[in-house]
Amino acid sequence: MSKDPARVEGAEHELEEFGYAQELKRSMSLTDVVVYGLIYMVPLATLPVFGIIYNFSGGMPALVYLVAAIAMFFSALSYKEMAKKFPIAGSVYSYVRIGLNRFVGFLAGWAILLDYLLLPALLSVFAAAAMVAVVPAIPAWVWIVVFVVLAAAINLRGIGLTAGMNRVFLAIQLIVLLIFVVGALIAVAQGKAAFTLDPIFQSAQFSWAIVFGAIPIAALSFIGFDAISTLNEEAKGGGAAVSKATMIVLFAITIIFVVQVYLAAIFVPTGTIFAAGDATNNAFYNIAGDVVGPWFKVVITLTSALVAIFANSIASQATSSRLVFSMARDGQLPRVFSRVSAKRQIPRNAMFLIAGLSLVIGIVGTSEQELLTTLVTFGALTAYILLHVAVSAHFGVKLRSRRLFVHWISPVLGILVLGYALRSANANAKVLGVAWLLIGVGIALYFRFSKKGAMQAESERHDHERAV
Numbered sequence: 001m002s003k004d005p006a007r008v009e010g011a012e013h014e015l016e017e018f019g020y021a022q023e024l025k026r027s028m029s030l031t032d033v034v035v036y037g038l039i040y041m042v043p044l045a046t047l048p049v050f051g052i053i054y055n056f057s058g059g060m061p062a063l064v065y066l067v068a069a070i071a072m073f074f075s076a077l078s079y080k081e082m083a084k085k086f087p088i089a090g091s092v093y094s095y096v097r098i099g100l101n102r103f104v105g106f107l108a109g110w111a112i113l114l115d116y117l118l119l120p121a122l123l124s125v126f127a128a129a130a131m132v133a134v135v136p137a138i139p140a141w142v143w144i145v146v147f148v149v150l151a152a153a154i155n156l157r158g159i160g161l162t163a164g165m166n167r168v169f170l171a172i173q174l175i176v177l178l179i180f181v182v183g184a185l186i187a188v189a190q191g192k193a194a195f196t197l198d199p200i201f202q203s204a205q206f207s208w209a210i211v212f213g214a215i216p217i218a219a220l221s222f223i224g225f226d227a228i229s230t231l232n233e234e235a236k237g238g239g240a241a242v243s244k245a246t247m248i249v250l251f252a253i254t255i256i257f258v259v260q261v262y263l264a265a266i267f268v269p270t271g272t273i274f275a276a277g278d279a280t281n282n283a284f285y286n287i288a289g290d291v292v293g294p295w296f297k298v299v300i301t302l303t304s305a306l307v308a309i310f311a312n313s314i315a316s317q318a319t320s321s322r323l324v325f326s327m328a329r330d331g332q333l334p335r336v337f338s339r340v341s342a343k344r345q346i347p348r349n350a351m352f353l354i355a356g357l358s359l360v361i362g363i364v365g366t367s368e369q370e371l372l373t374t375l376v377t378f379g380a381l382t383a384y385i386l387l388h389v390a391v392s393a394h395f396g397v398k399l400r401s402r403r404l405f406v407h408w409i410s411p412v413l414g415i416l417v418l419g420y421a422l423r424s425a426n427a428n429a430k431v432l433g434v435a436w437l438l439i440g441v442g443i444a445l446y447f448r449f450s451k452k453g454a455m456q457a458e459s460e461r462h463d464h465e466r467a468v
Helices: 005-017 030-041 047-056 063-084 092-099 102-133 142-158 159-189 210-215 215-222 225-229 238-265 283-292 294-329 348-364 369-398 404-423 427-449 454-468
Strands: none
Touching: 030 047, 030 210, 030 225, 030 238, 030 294, 047 092, 047 238, 047 283, 047 294, 063 092, 063 210, 063 215, 063 225, 063 294, 063 369, 092 102, 092 225, 092 294, 092 369, 102 142, 102 294, 102 348, 102 369, 102 427, 142 294, 142 348, 142 427, 159 238, 159 283, 159 294, 210 215, 215 238, 215 404, 225 238, 225 294, 225 369, 238 283, 283 294, 294 348, 369 404, 369 427
16 A cells, blocks of 8 residues: 555654654554554454353443443544544654653553553463463463564564555454354354343343453453554654554454354353363353354364454563653653664564563563563553543643533543552562552652753743644
8 A cells, every 4th residue: 555645754754843853753554543443452352252251241242342342442432532632643642742641651550660660471372371281391481482472573574564464364264254154143043052132131140240340351352552652653643643543443343352252152041150270261152162163162262362452462572662662752761762773663672672572571470470471461551541631631621622512521431440450469470569659659750840840841841832
């Protein structure tokens, strides 16, 4: 697809208005951004947790994902508004910094950094665990090295290759899902199951506890809007394209999630409770094998364990490096990480940092999957809450917006929803997460009151001018 010069020049002009030069390669179409977002969300994310959600919801997994989508709609809306207003690569860090103030902006960036530093490592741990089950002779740490290095190598070749690989990986996942959907429809036509509302609503099983209990699942399944926003400086349409892609991804991933869990659920006898262990963990894969055939169970399991996770790992490394680049460019992290490769126009040093940390954290945290998962969620939820505060403060209070729902009601509902999810986090993760935030507060205070204080104050003044 050729570039639209008018769109590219308009996006670059937007960036210059915020005092930044166009350093990253602006080559991603709206389709590329949407594909990137879908890869980050992982279309097959429901497969490994289907049994857990089915048990938890009393046989209403489709309801869980519908509630999850509604809960995360508020966050998507806030990202959409901020992407249009502040089309900068730093996503939530930049949005809160310019929309609220530099101090809170740093804390938002520091919080989401916990997510971005840990997620690439966590994904490599998941992929390694899957490969150890297939090839027990090779230890997990070897697979971690392989996955991290391969993901880094693809990203270092440039955003164009990353976008191309994303399309391939997404196509594979959607083809596998399509085979399952077609197989399920054929099985229904053969009388092996029947369409019913039970996966969506059962009056005997429904309770508000199920509805509100679905909110933490929303946070785990739908976190990814921030990743889309890191592409503000590489999307041809800038903030407008990212804003549009955010809402497209939300609706597309909701349909994908709901359809697959609904079709799987209609093949589960009413009243079933999957036994703890393999029966729960492999519930979807077993159903897929029964519906389509034993061969398909192997195909969908490997696709979920390898293709989906590896694709997400590539996108995760790319996203993490853009945040580090943006914070380093503003002097909030060592400036060495703001250097851009002249040849490929990518934040090369930031990429090396993320790859190195992923190796270390992945190898050390091989046996701490649950803790790493909760820490990733903790960082993202904290940053999302600060984003909602920034939307209310900037559009609602500062600009006195009359868009009541978008700039007043939605952010407040988002804060309440995500606050509930954060309260449900693992106790150890809360302790470590709070400790991470306190370290961030210390660093932010140092920047504010050190000899750079005058420069920071001047920069804040410029931030305020940009915001208005």
